[in-house]
Amino acid sequence: MEQLSLLEIRDGVRAKKFTAVEVAQHFLDRISKHDKAINSFVTINDRALEEAKAFDQAGDFSGSLAGVPIAVKDLLCTDGLKTTACSKMLANYIPPYDASVVTRLKKAGAIVLGKTSLDEFAMGSSNENSFFGPVKNPWNHDFVPGGSSGGSAAALAARLAPGAIGTDTGGSIRQPASFCGVFGIKPTYGRVSRYGIISFASSLDQAGPMARTTKDCAIMLEAMSGKCKNDSTTSNEAVPQWSTKIRQDLKGVRIGLPREYFSESIDADVTKATLEAITALKARGAMTVEINLPLVKHAVSIYYLIATSEASSNLARYDGVRFGYRSEKAPDSLDDFYASNRGEAFGSEVKRRIMLGTYALSSGYYDAYYSKAGQVRRLLRDEFLEAFETCDVILSPVATTPAFKIGSRISNPLEMYLNDIFTTSTNLAGLPGMSVPVRFSSTGLPIGVQLMATHFNEQSIFDVSAALEEDFRAGEKAPHGI
Numbered sequence: 462m463e464q465l466s467l468l469e470i471r472d473g474v475r476a477k478k479f480t481a482v483e484v485a486q487h488f489l490d491r492i493s494k495h496d497k498a499i500n501s502f503v504t505i506n507d508r509a510l511e512e513a514k515a516f517d518q519a520g521d522f523s524g525s526l527a528g529v530p531i532a533v534k535d536l537l538c539t540d541g542l543k544t545t546a547c548s549k550m551l552a553n554y555i556p557p558y559d560a561s562v563v564t565r566l567k568k569a570g571a572i573v574l575g576k577t578s579l580d581e582f583a584m585g586s587s588n589e590n591s592f593f594g595p596v597k598n599p600w601n602h603d604f605v606p607g608g609s610s611g612g613s614a615a616a617l618a619a620r621l622a623p624g625a626i627g628t629d630t631g632g633s634i635r636q637p638a639s640f641c642g643v644f645g646i647k648p649t650y651g652r653v654s655r656y657g658i659i660s661f662a663s664s665l666d667q668a669g670p671m672a673r674t675t676k677d678c679a680i681m682l683e684a685m686s687g688k689c690k691n692d693s694t695t696s697n698e699a700v701p702q703w704s705t706k707i708r709q710d711l712k713g714v715r716i717g718l719p720r721e722y723f724s725e726s727i728d729a730d731v732t733k734a735t736l737e738a739i740t741a742l743k744a745r746g747a748m749t750v751e752i753n754l755p756l757v758k759h760a761v762s763i764y765y766l767i768a769t770s771e772a773s774s775n776l777a778r779y780d781g782v783r784f785g786y787r788s789e790k791a792p793d794s795l796d797d798f799y800a801s802n803r804g805e806a807f808g809s810e811v812k813r814r815i816m817l818g819t820y821a822l823s824s825g826y827y828d829a830y831y832s833k834a835g836q837v838r839r840l841l842r843d844e845f846l847e848a849f850e851t852c853d854v855i856l857s858p859v860a861t862t863p864a865f866k867i868g869s870r871i872s873n874p875l876e877m878y879l880n881d882i883f884t885t886s887t888n889l890a891g892l893p894g895m896s897v898p899v900r901f902s903s904t905g906l907p908i909g910v911q912l913m914a915t916h917f918n919e920q921s922i923f924d925v926s927a928a929l930e931e932d933f934r935a936g937e938k939a940p941h942g943i
């Protein structure tokens with residue numbers, strides 16, 4: 462059953478080939494058998510079987526995710542189920558409500574299997590910053606699964622769930638999807654509600670689906686999207702049924718190739734994957750257009766100013782009074798009390814970001830850093846919009862390399878940040894972006910390509926993704942021993 466797509470599982474439940482309880486049990490058994498080796502789940506939903514049973518008994522299989530078990534990144538609040546952001550700060554936090562995205566998925570019939578690991582507060586690109594220990598890449602346990610949604614990506618690759626939720630502030634859905642050989646889309650900013658998602662950088666954060674086929678991603682995104690009264694940044698834009706409109710033929714589709722994205726020092730296997738994807742799309746009638754995005758070279762700098770500034774503000778609420786861990790130490794003063802609570806509970810990457818962000822926002826530096834970054838961000842967005850006048854989808858690598866070895870970059874934050882060079886600009890511009898598995902490196906690690914489109918044009922991304930899926934079938938292969 463674990464090889465079935467999410468859609469096939471849903472259809473099987475509808476056709477009464479298996480019950481939601483049988484499906485949930487199957488995946489829970491797989492988690493207990495395989496997850497010790499990869500550490501992708503941090504909490505299992507003890508009520509999953511009960512919820513599946515209630516679903517079977519209610520007998521309404523009309524939901525688009527009827528009886529489908531899913532894994533949820535541990536950054537999304539789940540009612541009565543521990544939500545930690547993989548931080549000591551929230552290690553015992555049990556939310557009294559579901560994030561809107563979770564509510565919507567459950568309403569469509571999904572059963573939450575459990576919560577998946579991430580870099581603490583979603584800050585990282587390797588899942589090594591989790592309070593619960595690193596996640597292993599199912600393709601090779603010496604390698605990272607990517608981050609920050611590394612748990613969701615690894616769980617999918619290991620066939621521990623047919624669908625998962627990730628979040629993406631600067632690449633956290635797309636980069637782990639690429640490293641683990643699965644599909645993942647960060648939708649247009651405003652497509653999906655952020656209500657109940659632990660905030661990292663509010664102007665960049667979006668949740669999105671991760672799965673093993675294009676259509677599965679589309680179906681999940683249909684269920685997740687739309688206006689939410691609890692998040693004023695959600696859009697009124699209609700939510701199309703992307704999954705039913707995926708076109709077979711790419712005749713006339715214009716694929717933009719940004720000169721800047723191909724001039725960086727890119728791993729040979731990644732270049733090969735990107736070029737092969739371009740050739741395949743051309744063979745299907747798509748045409749390529751060269752485009753220029755000169756400001757993209759500043760994207761990482763802008764991103765690490767804006768994301769850290771917003772994070773320093775968002776994370777101020779974890780003071781041990783209103784939220785979060787409280788130190789055992791008897792405080793000498795109020796300042797000492799806050800310092801102990803925060804000092805003991807935040808990991809070093811989170812502290813680094815809070816300090817960077819606080820500095821960028823401090824008076825005297827605000828105009829030079831935060832304001833300036835905001836201005837260049839606007840210009841970058843305009844540059845993308847201009848590019849989309851001449852093309853429908855932009856294609857690029859997701860990351861400069863395939864998955865890297867655990868421990869190889871963690872002591873060099875700058876090297877880790879530079880890993881986000883191809884992904885951060887879509888968040889800054891609010892655009893949708895997807896990672897699509899294409900091929901494997903010479904050492905057997907998966908590699909994806911990134912597809913981007915203009916605001917609210919997820920359809921074009923799904924069209925191109927489906928074509929690449931059919932041509933390369935890279936998502937079908939399972940890691941050894943799985």
Ligand code: GLN
Nearest residue numbers: 583585629630631632633
């Ligand atoms: N890797 C990026 C960072 O560390 C992106 C994280 C994310 O998208 N949540 O900030």
